[in-house]
Amino acid sequence: MDNLTQLFVEAGTLMLAGMVFVFAFLGILIIFINKVLLKLAIKFPDPIIQSKPQRKTNKTNVEKGGISPPVVAAISSAVSQYRQQHSKNK
Amino acid sequence: MDNLTQLFVEAGTLMLAGMVFVFAFLGILIIFINKVLLKLAIKFPDPIIQSKPQRKTNKTNVEKGGISPPVVAAISSAVSQYRQQHSKNK
Amino acid sequence: MDNLTQLFVEAGTLMLAGMVFVFAFLGILIIFINKVLLKLAIKFPDPIIQSKPQRKTNKTNVEKGGISPPVVAAISSAVSQYRQQHSKNK
Amino acid sequence: MESLHILWMSTGLANFELGQVIMMLVGCLLLFLAIAKNFEPLLLLPMGFGAILTNIPVAGFSEVGGLLHYIYYAGIDTGIFPLLIFMGVGAMTDFGALIANPKTLFLGAAAQFGIFATLFGAIALNAIPGFEFTLKDASAIAIIGGADGPTAIFLASKLAPELLGAIAVAAYSYMALVPIIQPPIMRALTTEDERKIEMAQLRHVTKIEKVIFPLGVLLMTIFFLPAATPLVGMFCLGNLMKECGVVDRLSSTAQNELINIVTIFLGLGVGSKLSAEAFLNVETLGILALGAVAFSIGTASGVLMAKFMNKVSKEKVNPLIGAAGVSAVPMAARVANKVGLESNPHNFLLMHAMGPNVAGVLGSAVAAGILLALVG
C-alpha cells in the first residue's frame, strides 16, 4: 500500500468517524433538548413579566400628565429610531 | 518556644502593629480632611454653575419655538427613560 | 575635522535631505490629489443620497400619524440634544 | 551624497520584490472586496490592510520587533483572538429557534459533510503533481466548509499555520459569496412544491431553557470531545453571559468593544500571514478551489438531509432551510428566506432557518474538535 493510498484510507476513516460523531453529538443534543430542556420549561415557566412594564407605564403616566396618545407614539418612534441608529453605529 | 507559639507571637504582633497602623493612618487622614481639605473648600468654593444649564435652556428654547410644557415634559421623560434603559444595557 | 564639526555636517546634511524629502513627498501628494483624486471624484460623484432620509421619513410618517410639525421638531431637538450629551460622556 | 544614497537604499522602490508587489495587489483586492462589494468587511478590511503592511520591503512589520509580529504571536499563535471572537459571537447568538425546533440540528450536522468531503478532496489533490497536503493541511483546509471564520482561523493556526492566510481568505470570501453560491444549488435540488412548504410557527422558548442550553452543550462537549472545548467553551460562555441576564454589562462588552478590538487585531494578524512565499503557490489555488467545493457540498448536504427528513417524518421541513446548516450566520438563513420568498411570497423562513444556521456553528466547532483530536 503506497503512501497516497494510505492517506486516502485515513481520510476516508476520518470522514466516516467524523460524520458519525457529528450526527451522534447533535443527535444527543436533540434528546437533551426534548427530554431535559422541555421539562425544565414546563416546570419553570417564564414569569408573566408585567411588573416591569407596568412600573414603567406608571412612572411615565405620572410624569407625562395629560399628553395625547399620538404625541407619545411620536416620541416612542423617535426614540426607537435613534436607538436603532445608535446601535448600528456601534 | 516551639514553632506554633512563635507563630502565635508573630501573629499577635502583626495584629497589634496592624491595627495601630490602620488607626493611625486613617486618623491622620481625618486630620488631613479637617485641616487641609476644609480650608481648601473655604478658599476655593464651588462656582455657582448656572452658565451651563442656562446655555442649554436657551438653546432648547430657541430650537423648540412655541411648544407647550407638557410636550416638553413628555419628551424629557421619554429620553431619560431611554437613557436609563441604555445605561442598564451597558 | 573634529567630532563636533562632523556632527554639524551630518546634522546639516540631514536638515537639507530631510526638508527636500518632505517637500518632495508632500508635493507628489499634491499631484496625486490633483491628478488622481480629482478625476475619481468626477468619474464617481457622490450619489445624491435621498434614499436613506426618505426611507426614514416615510417610516416616521407612517408611525406618527397626524402629529403637528412643531412636535416633531421638539422631538428631533430633544433626541439630538441627548445624542450630543451622550457622545460627550463617551 | 552618501546621505541621499542611504535614503534611496531605504526606499521601498529600491527593495521591492515581485512577490511583494503581487501580494500588495492581493491586499488591495481584499480591500476592494470589503469596501466596494461589502464582502465581510469587518475582517477583510483589516486583513487586506495587514497583507499590504506585511509585504512592505524594509519595514519589517512581521519580523521580530514588528507590530504584526507581536499581534500574530500574542493573539493568533496562542489562539486567544479567535476564542475571544467566538465568545463575542456566542454573546450575539440566540438559540431560541434551535431549541424550539431541535430537529434542525440534523440539518446543521448534515452540512458538515462539506468539511469531511473536502478533507477527502484535499488528499485527492495530492494525486496532481505539485500538491503535497498532509492530513493536517487537509484538515485545516477542509474546515473552510464550516463557513465559520474564527473556527477556521483557530484550527489553521494549530494544524497548518503556513496555510492560515489562504484559508482565512477563502473562508471569509466564500462566506461573503454565500448569496451567490447557494441559490443555484438550492434550486437545483428542490422542487417548486418543496420550496413552497410552510412550516409551523415556532413555540415559545423559556428563559431557563436558554440559560441551561449552553451549559448542556458544554457538558456534552466535555464528555465526548474535550478537544473542542476551547471553541465550544468560549462560545457557550458568551451565550451564557447573554442569556443569564445578570451580567449584561459583561455580555454587552463581549459583543461590542471587546470583539471590535479583537477583530481589528485578528484581521491584521491574519493579513500578516499573506506573504508571497506562503500565498503565491499552487496550493493556494487548490485551497480556493476546495473551499468552493466545500461550501457547495455543505449546502447540498443540508438540503438533501431536509428532503430525507421529509421522507421519514410527517412534520414537513422546507428543504431550503437545510442550506442554512453551513452556518455563515446570518447570511445563509437570509438566503434561505429569500429563495423561499421567490416561490411563496408569504412564506417567511428566516426564523426557521436560524435553527440550522446556529446548529451549523455548533456542528463546525464539533467537527473542528474531531479534527484536532484525531489529526492534531
Added chain:
Amino acid sequence: MESLHILWMSTGLANFELGQVIMMLVGCLLLFLAIAKNFEPLLLLPMGFGAILTNIPVAGFSEVGGLLHYIYYAGIDTGIFPLLIFMGVGAMTDFGALIANPKTLFLGAAAQFGIFATLFGAIALNAIPGFEFTLKDASAIAIIGGADGPTAIFLASKLAPELLGAIAVAAYSYMALVPIIQPPIMRALTTEDERKIEMAQLRHVTKIEKVIFPLGVLLMTIFFLPAATPLVGMFCLGNLMKECGVVDRLSSTAQNELINIVTIFLGLGVGSKLSAEAFLNVETLGILALGAVAFSIGTASGVLMAKFMNKVSKEKVNPLIGAAGVSAVPMAARVANKVGLESNPHNFLLMHAMGPNVAGVLGSAVAAGILLALVG
C-alpha cells in the same frame, strides 16, 4: 477501528478523575449562585465557568499553551488585572460622604479588626492536625475580612497563589452574603434606641476637596506604606480621573469597557486556580470558616467602634453604619440603611453609611499593604 479508539481515548469520559468532577460541580454551584441567587454575578459567573473549563480532562486550559494559562500568568500573576479593576472601582467611588463626615474613617479602621483577628485565627487553626498555614497563608486568608475582591485577589496572588481560588470564592461569596451575615450581628450589638439615632445632614463637599482627596491619600500612602501604593495608587488614579472633570472619556472607559473586559478575564483566571488538588482539601474548609469569622468580627468591630465613639463624643453616630466599615461597597451600606429603617421608617442612613463604606476600602488596602510589608 484504531481511529475510533483514538477518538474514545480523547473523550472526557475516558479520562475523568473524581476530583475534576467534583470541581466542575463546584463551578456549577458558583454559576448557580451567580445566576439564580445573584451572588456577585459579575465575578462569580466567569469564575465558575473558569472552574469548569480548567477541570476538563485532556483539554489543558491551564497548561502551557492553554487559554487560562495565558490569562492567569499575564493578568493575575503579574497583579495587573486586580489593579485595573481597582482603578475602575476608584473611578466609580464617591468620597463625598466620607469627606463630609471624616469621623467615619474610624469606623472603617475598626472594621479591619476582622482581618487581623482572622490572621490570628488562621494561625490558631494550625493547632488542629491537617492545617499548616504559614504566616503568608494566614495573611492571604485574613484579607477576606477586608470584603474587597480585587484586594483579596491581589494579595493572595502575591502571598499564597495556591490558595487564591479558595480565597476568591470565600471573599466573593461572603460579600454576596453580607445581607444575611450582618443584620443579626448588628441587631444583637445595638439597642432599639441606638438604631433610631438620626444623624445630621451631611455638608456640601466642594469639587476641589474631591480632587485633592485622592492625592492626599496617595501621598500618605507613599509616606507611610509604600507597599500599599500599587492598590491605593491605582484606586486614587481612577478616583482622580473621575473627580478632576477634564478626562471624562478616560474615566468613563475605566469604569465601563476596561473594567468589563478585565472582569471577564479576572474571573476566568481566578477560576483556573480552582483545581482539585488546590481546592479539595481541609484547608479550603478552614478558609471558608475563617472567612465567615472575618466578616462577622469586622461587622461587630465596626458597630462597637461606633458605640464607643458615641460614648466619648457628643455628636451621635448611628452604630448601624459602623457595620458598613467592612466595605463590600455598596451592599453593606444598603444593609445598614435597611436595618435602620426597621427601627425608624423615616431614618435614611444610606448616605451616612457610604462614609464608613468607602473608608473600609481604604482601610483594607492599607491592611493589605501592612501584610505585604511585614509578611510578603
Added chain:
Amino acid sequence: MESLHILWMSTGLANFELGQVIMMLVGCLLLFLAIAKNFEPLLLLPMGFGAILTNIPVAGFSEVGGLLHYIYYAGIDTGIFPLLIFMGVGAMTDFGALIANPKTLFLGAAAQFGIFATLFGAIALNAIPGFEFTLKDASAIAIIGGADGPTAIFLASKLAPELLGAIAVAAYSYMALVPIIQPPIMRALTTEDERKIEMAQLRHVTKIEKVIFPLGVLLMTIFFLPAATPLVGMFCLGNLMKECGVVDRLSSTAQNELINIVTIFLGLGVGSKLSAEAFLNVETLGILALGAVAFSIGTASGVLMAKFMNKVSKEKVNPLIGAAGVSAVPMAARVANKVGLESNPHNFLLMHAMGPNVAGVLGSAVAAGILLALVG
C-alpha cells in the same frame, strides 16, 4: 519592636531620596497643568500620575514585576501603544479640507523645518559643556517640533529611550501652549492686510476621494519611505476605517474605547520614564529649550511659506493658516482662526486651517520616517 522597625524601614519616609521628591513634585506639576490649566489632560494626567508612582521608594513600580514596568515594555518599548493611538487619531481625522485645497500641503511641509532646524540646534548645544547629544538623541529631541505626541513618543522609544520622559513632557506641554506660543509669532510675521485675506470656499470632496486618499498616502510612503510605514500605515488604517463606511463599529471602537484604554496606559508608561536620574539633568533643560525653539521655528516657517506662496501664486492664502502646519490638531487651527478673527471678524479660517493642520501630521510622520531611516 522588631516588627515596628521593619514597618518603619518599609515606609517611604525612611527611604526617600531627594531626586524622588523632586520628580514627584514634577509629577504634581503635570497634574496641576492638566487639571487646573487644561494642558492636554488626556495624556498629562496619567503621565503625571505615572511620574509620581515610578518615584515611590520601595514600591518598585518600574522594576521587574512592577505594573509600570510591564506597561512600558509591553506597550511603549514595542511601539504598540503609540501606533494604536495613531490609528485612533487617523479614525478621527478628516482630510476633506486638505483634499479640497491640496496647496496647503506645502504649508504642512514648511512647518517641518522646525524639526530639522532643532536637530541642528541640539547638535549645536554640544558646544556647551555638559551637553553630549548624539545624532540619535538630537533626532528624538527635534521631533518635538512635529507637535505630535504619539509620533514623538514612538521615535523617542526607538532612538533615545532614556530621553523619552523629557521629550514627551516637552511635546505635550508645548502642544498645550500653542495658543500662547504661536500668536505673537504670527502677528510679528504678517501685516494687518495679510491677516485679513479671505479665502475661497472649499469645494465639496466626494466619498471616493476620502477613501482613496489614505491608500494613496500609504502607497507613496511604501514607495519612498518604508521606515515611516508603521506610523503612516496605522494612521491610514484608522482613516480608511472611518471613511470607507463599511466598518463603522471598528472605526468607532478605534476612536473611543481602544484609544482611551491605550491613552491611560501610554500616559502611565511614559510617566514611568520620569525618574530622577533620567530627568534631573542639564539635558532636560536643553530639551525644554529646544522644544520651544522647535515650535517657534515651525510656526514661523509655516507663516513665511504661506507668504512666499502668495508671491508666486495668484490664488491668495491667508498666511495665518501656515502656522497650523505644525499640526497640534486641532489647537493650531483654532489659533489661526482666532487670530484671524481679530483682524477680520467675519473671516472664519478654521476649515482652511484644517488643511495645513492635518498636512502637518503627515509631514511630521514623514520627517520621523526620514530620521528613522537615516539615523536609526
